[in-house]
Amino acid sequence: MSTQGFDPNNAQNLVEIEKQFAVKAVEHAQTYWNLLEKVSPRALKLTKLDDEIYEHTMSAFPEFNEENHGHLVKLDEDWLKSDVGKKKWREFCQVYEKKVKDYNFGSLIRTDARKEYGETNTIFVTRIQFYAIEIARNRLGLNDAAHEIAKAAKRNGTS
Numbered sequence: 627m628s629t630q631g632f633d634p635n636n637a638q639n640l641v642e643i644e645k646q647f648a649v650k651a652v653e654h655a656q657t658y659w660n661l662l663e664k665v666s667p668r669a670l671k672l673t674k675l676d677d678e679i680y681e682h683t684m685s686a687f688p689e690f691n692e693e694n695h696g697h698l699v700k701l702d703e704d705w706l707k708s709d710v711g712k713k714k715w716r717e718f719c720q721v722y723e724k725k726v727k728d729y730n731f732g733s734l735i736r737t738d739a740r741k742e743y744g745e746t747n748t749i750f751v752t753r754i755q756f757y758a759i760e761i762a763r764n765r766l767g768l769n770d771a772a773h774e775i776a777k778a779a780k781r782n783g784t785s
Contacts, residue, residue: 647732651750655734655743658760663776667769675725676761683758686718690762698759699768701737703749715755722754729754739763740771742779 661670673679684690689697697705705711722729733756734748741747751759763769 651732651734654753654756655748659743659776662769662773663780665773667764667773668767670764672757672761672764673726675722676757679722679754679757680761680765682718682721683762686714695762695766695768698762698766699739701735701749701759703737706749706751706755715752718758719752719754726754726757735759736772739768742772742775 731753732750733753735751735756736743736747737749738747
């Protein structure tokens, strides 16, 4: 296959590649939900850099510190994907390019930390965004409700 004249910025994704990315993102979400079921979120460590990522997240996104951490509890997809949001996140993500494996790989995240993964409670973000948000949610106790939901689902055989 010739790559002459190939512009990766204007290339269309092949359906099979998109499906593989989607499968990986779903597997990652299922693994994380299983972790939330088994481990108290406050004790959960997602990376070797959790402390650094948490401190950076909370300083880079002061809005996460406002109003009982409302912006972390319930993510605003419009804010995340706005021009200003994209710019802030792009700068944040680049810091981890050589530090976090698959930092820009796609991941699914729950928009509302109090609920489980579902069609209306899930958006697509980069892996480092997932880590940044979920590490903060875990440390601040915002995933405690999800932990209880996951444990109850397991007990009831619905997970």
